[in-house]
Amino acid sequence: MITREKFILASSSPRRAELLTNAHIDFETEEHTVDENSFLEKNPKKLAPLLAYSKALSISKLNQFIDRYVIGVDTMVVYRGEILDKPKNQDEALLNIKKLSGKKHLVISGVSIVNNKLGIADTKYAKSIVYFDNLNPKFLEYYLDNNIWKGYAGGYAIQGVFSLFIRKIVGSYTNIVGLPMETLYRMLINLYLIK
Numbered sequence: 143m144i145t146r147e148k149f150i151l152a153s154s155s156p157r158r159a160e161l162l163t164n165a166h167i168d169f170e171t172e173e174h175t176v177d178e179n180s181f182l183e184k185n186p187k188k189l190a191p192l193l194a195y196s197k198a199l200s201i202s203k204l205n206q207f208i209d210r211y212v213i214g215v216d217t218m219v220v221y222r223g224e225i226l227d228k229p230k231n232q233d234e235a236l237l238n239i240k241k242l243s244g245k246k247h248l249v250i251s252g253v254s255i256v257n258n259k260l261g262i263a264d265t266k267y268a269k270s271i272v273y274f275d276n277l278n279p280k281f282l283e284y285y286l287d288n289n290i291w292k293g294y295a296g297g298y299a300i301q302g303v304f305s306l307f308i309r310k311i312v313g314s315y316t317n318i319v320g321l322p323m324e325t326l327y328r329m330l331i332n333l334y335l336i337k
Contacts, residue, residue, distance in 0.1 A: 144165070144166050144167065144336060144337055145167050145168060145330060145335050145336060145337065146334075146335050146336070146337055147168070147210075147211050147335055148168040148169060148170065148210075149162075149167065149168065149169040149170075149210070149211050149212070149213050150169065150170060150171070150172050150201055150202075150207055150210050150211070150212040150213065151169045151170070151171045151172070151212075151213050151215075152171075152172060152173075152174040152197040152198050152200065152201045152212055152213065152214045152215075153171065153173070153174065153197070153213075153214075153215055154171060154173050155215075155320055155321075157299070157301070157319050157320045157321070158215060158320050158321045159171060161316055161319060161320070161321045161323055162321070165323055165327075169213070172201050172207070172212075174196075174197035174198075174200045174201060174214065175200045176193065176196045176197050176200050178193055178216070181193065181196075184225075186218050186220045186225055186248070186250045187250060187267060187269070189216075189218070189225070189252075190216045190217070190218055190250045190251055190252035190267050191216075191252035191253075191254065191265045191266065191267045192252065193214075193216035193252055194214040194215050194216045194251075194252030194253055194254040194265060194267075195214060195252070195254040195256065195263060195265045196214070197214035197215070197216065197254070198212040198213060198214030198254040198255065198256040198263075199212075199214070199254075199256050199258070199263070201214075201256075202256040202257065202258040203258055207258075208258045208259050209257070209258075209259040209260075210257065211255055211256070211257050211262075211333075211335065212255070212256045212257070213253070213254070213255055213326070214252075214253070214254040214255075214256065215251060215252065215253050215254075215320065215321050216251065216252045217249065217250070217251040217295055217317070217320045217321075218249070218250050218251075218295050218296075219238075219242075219247060219248070219249055219295045219296025219298075220247060220248040220249070220250055221241050221242060221245070221247040221248075221296075222247075226238045226241070226242075226247075226295065226296040226297070227295065227296075228292075228293060228294060228295055228296075228297070229291050229292075229297045232286050232291070234297075235285075235286065235291035235297040236282065236285075236286060238291075238296055238297040239277065239282065239285065239291070239296075239297050239298060240277075240282075242272075242274050242296065242298070243274055243275075243276055243277040244274060244275065244276040244277075245273075245274060246271055246272065246273045246274070247271075247272055247274075247296070248269055248270070248271060248272075249269070249270045249271075249272060249295075249296075249313075249317055249318045250267060250268070250269050250270075251267060251268050251317050251320070251321065251322050251325075252265060252266070252267045253265065253266050253267070253268070253321070253322060253325050253326055253329065254266075255329055255330075255333060255335075262333065264329055264332065264333060266325050266328075266329060267325075268313070268314055268317045268322035268324070268325045269313060269317070270311055270312065270313030270314050270315070270317045270318050270322075271311065271312040271313060272300070272308060272311050272318060273308065273309040273310045273311070274307055274308065274309065275307045275308070275309050277307060281307075285303075290302065290303060290304075299319075300315070300318045300319060301319055
């Protein structure tokens with residue numbers, strides 16, 4: 143373990159858990175209680191940090207976690223200013239992924255570290271640019287038939303089959319996976335939470 147604390151990750155995402163585990167950061171997970179659709183903010187650079195903070199705070203306010211450091215994260219795929227959420231069905235997934243085919247888009251993550259007892263609430267955001275190759279009709283059919291879109295912002299995961307179609311990325315790869323580790327590391331350093 144490289145950190146001084148055992149953190150609470152306010153997420154059930156296996157990708158985020160894997161990133162923290164691989165970085166030898168000690169943590170346990172607790173699912174947040176935030177309704178992500180209840181926020182009026184539409185600017186992703188403001189919304190992602192706001193959601194990350196709200197998720198962390200929802201756990202940090204609980205009596206059993208009030209003196210713990212809680213990490214909240216929110217990641218969104220943004221195409222020409224439009225936030226592409228997790229698709230609800232195949233039609234929405236196909237619409238999203240066709241928008242991204244052959245083009246570039248942004249991935250923006252908010253990261254927040256909250257300790258309610260100590261009055262700590264540090265929140266940052268990270269941005270990456272992803273360039274997709276053109277996706278052919280045969281792949282799109284495979285994509286839908288195998289439900290590859292389920293559970294992912296924008297309808298794709300860069301660490302899966304979509305790694306075949308990435309022309310290039312600018313910025314943090316782990317941000318695109320779901321937790322910008324470089325940003326988190328700088329936050330931990332600033333809060334003296336790294337050994």
